[in-house]
Every structure is written in C-alpha cells, then in structure tokens.
Amino acid sequence: MQGWIFLTYSIFQVCVVLKTSDAVNVALGKPAYQTDTYHAYRVTADRAVDGNSSSDLMRDESCTHTSSVNVSWWVNLQQIFLIRSVTIYNRNAFSYRLTHVELYVGFSEHGFQAREGFHPGQIGASYMVSLTEPVYGQWVRITRNPPVEQLTLCEVEVEGIPYSKADGIRYSIFQGYIDTGPAIDVFEMIKSKFVCASRCSKTETCISAHYNTVTLTCSLFDSLEIQQGDVEYDVTLVNSIAITEKSWAQLLGH
Template identity: 35%
Template sequence: MELHKAGKDLFLVFIIFRAYTSVEMHILENMALGKHAFQSSTHHGSVADRAVDGTLSQDASDNSCFHTESETNAYWEVDLGEMVFINHVTIYTRSDLWGPYSERRLRDIELYIGPSRNEYTRYGFYEGVLPKGIIHTFNLTNTVFGQWVRITRSESVVEFFELCEVEVYGYPSAYRYILNKRRAGVHVLNIALSQSLSILHCALICYNTNVCYGATFHEDTRMCEYLTSVTGVEADDTSMLIPLG
C-alpha cells in the first residue's frame, strides 16, 4: 500500500511492509539529490553531477544530462554519503537524441548497488534498447542496504553513455531502528500510541503530521505506533500527541 505526496523539493512515498501481524511504514525520499557523482569519462563538459541536480529536463541543451565519451564499460555512479535502505531507482533518458545510432547508447542497462565503490552487486537489468525520452524505474524485489549506486551497460556496448537524471529512492538507516534514547547528538525516535481504524488511517495520520517519520500498525490491537525524530537533543521519554479527527 502506498501514499504519494508531491512537493517542489521533495517527493515522499509511504511504503508499508507486512511483517507477521504488524505493518511497518517508512517515508521514501530521493537520497541521490545533490550528492557527489562520478563517471568513467566526460564529453564536452557534461559532468556526472548533472544527473543529481534535481533538474528533470530531458533535453541536453538545458545542461541537465551527463555524457561520457564513446567507450566500453562506460558508467555513472553516485555516493549517497551513508548507508541507506534503497527501494527503487528511477532514470530519465535524453529526449533530443538524433541519428540512427543514438538510441543504441542506452542498450542493456545494468543497475549496481554496494556498500563501497569497490563492492557492487547487480540488482537490475534492462535488456535491449531503452527508448529516448522515457522514465524507467528499477523496482527492487527487496529493499537493499547500500551507499553507492552505479548505472552502466553490458561490456559488449561501445558507445557514448548519457542520462539526464538518476533518482535513488530510500530512507536513512536511522529511521528503521530505534536508537539509544539516552544518547545525545543522534537521531532519537520517540514512540506514541493511538487507536486507528485501519492501516490506511494509520498512514494518513502520520502523513499529515510534520514530525512523524514512520509508523507501525498492529492489526491485533488496532493500535498505531508513531515514530518522531529529534536531532541533537537528549530524549526525555515524552510522547507525541496526534489527533485522530
């Protein structure tokens, strides 16, 4: 079950995971936005960071796409800055390609995720030519824990490589675990309970509450457990009050 919220600077998705008799909910955000990116080579100043600048134009004339030289093993990768849980990766292809060979640049696309730049595992593959001007999402079978994300092609492809944006949707590890409540200077999660009519109701309450970062719905008791985050402040075991109206 998903709830979507659109905004100018942030795209949030509530993903609800079933685990035994409870439902765990997290907020997804683009973890790659503004992070440091790299590529195998650079063609005419089209640097790797263009794919994580938040500009969703698929026209290269807007300086929104990265571009490598024509080469084998061309790649693009981003350092997310920390280990995070990754749910899916979305790529934006260039729409203004021309010529009979241009679209072949995006053939047999591979998605790799790893804890470091030297330790990747392949989690996604698009076989064949990825058409120009489309938005393609690699939906992961299971949430992947990693810090580095690489987009590349099969070794047999020798061509230019370019994409206009890469979005890595996930959530920080601090939002998944309840950390030490007595330790100052870290993300601290306080728990608040309230009765809810359904899983959807539980999600909607959290969605409409600015300080709510996640929730767990317990089907047996119909109770909703909310998580709030406090940064740099020592927890005092107080609870957050959320109206059910």
C-alpha cells in the first residue's frame, strides 16, 4: 500500500541497506550523449555503454572521443535508480586527459543535477565513485573541472537498483519556496498541499510539486529548480529521494 510521510522544512535522508547482489550495471545499452564527437573514428557517446571496457581506442573503437575541450558525456538510465557507484574506464593513450573528473546525477536532462563525486588529478586505468549516502537519479553526467584537452571514456558502469513509488514516498515540505522549472502538469482548484502531493505521487516522473494557497494551483515537476518565493503562500513538496546533503546545498547555494 502506498503511503506518504510529510516532513516540514527539513532534510530527510532515506536509510537503505544495499546488497551487492541487488545492484547491476543499469547504464549498459542505454541512450548516451556527448557535447560533440571527433570525426575521424567511430567514437560516439554510446561506445561508453556498449559493455566493452577495452582501453585501446585505435584497435577496438570502443571509446568515446569529443572534438572540443569544454564538454560533457551523459547517459539516460530511462527510469529512476538508487545509484550505488559509478565506474569510469580510461584510455591507454592520452590518459592524462581524464583529469579532475566530476560526476553529476539528476532527474532530468537539462534540469538541476547535483555534483555527487569529484576526483582531483588524473585517474588510472579505471576509477570507481562510491556513493556513501543514497543517491537517486535517472541521468548521470561526467565532465571535468577544469577540462584537459578532449574527453574520452572507454566505458561507464552505473551500479544501481530500480526505484518504485509503490515502495512508499516521503515528502519534505518547504514553506516559502517555489519550483521555477517547466511544469509537467498543472491542476487547479486543489484544496490542500496534501492533495497536491497525492497528485505528484500518482505521476511516475514527478519529483516535486508546488502548491499556492491563494490560487489553489498545484504544479508538478520532474526536476528541481528551487528558489525562495512568498513565505506565506508558496509551498514546495519534494520527494525525499531527491534530497541529499550535497544536492540541497548546491541547489540553494549554501
């Protein structure tokens, strides 16, 4: 049975016990993208999720390669997962390019994504970003800060467990905040914030909902773009899987 727990203006962290056998590579074969592609070889973004971690780009053509420098690579996992770790495989030549690597996780392609991992300096043949607290998301993005020449990835493995709203939902209530992103649906004449949360819970991709106590409108969102609004009339309800210590601090600029 589905239920809701409401937490007022606080950050609630979901406690989850992970078993190694439960998590699998959920990025394998999923749609992948990169800012641009080097024209000389078959080095498209999907090469990083083809199941081949060979580091020899010239021989196997199983690595990605961009043509410009300030770029990103990202993958759509096609549903929300509890992400346990992300493993990145480097190229055997020009390996110094995979330096100062950043890992971002989010619920939409162009909305807010939290930086959940960073590796200062050059990585070796491979590097695993282990997420010590529960991190949920559908989109995983890899970039570098600062970038060093072009970006090449020979494989990206995302170890995750599927998330289902049927397991129950916890909402955090943020009084005086609004979500400024594009709404995926809007309902009028909604009598309370709890009814608004219920509408969000019944929409598979809904992560947050904004309720206005004056207009009685309920707007649903599949990503987080939170900022301060009217402290009396604006209420934002956020599925607590979207809130981690890192994501909330980055979102509000703390």
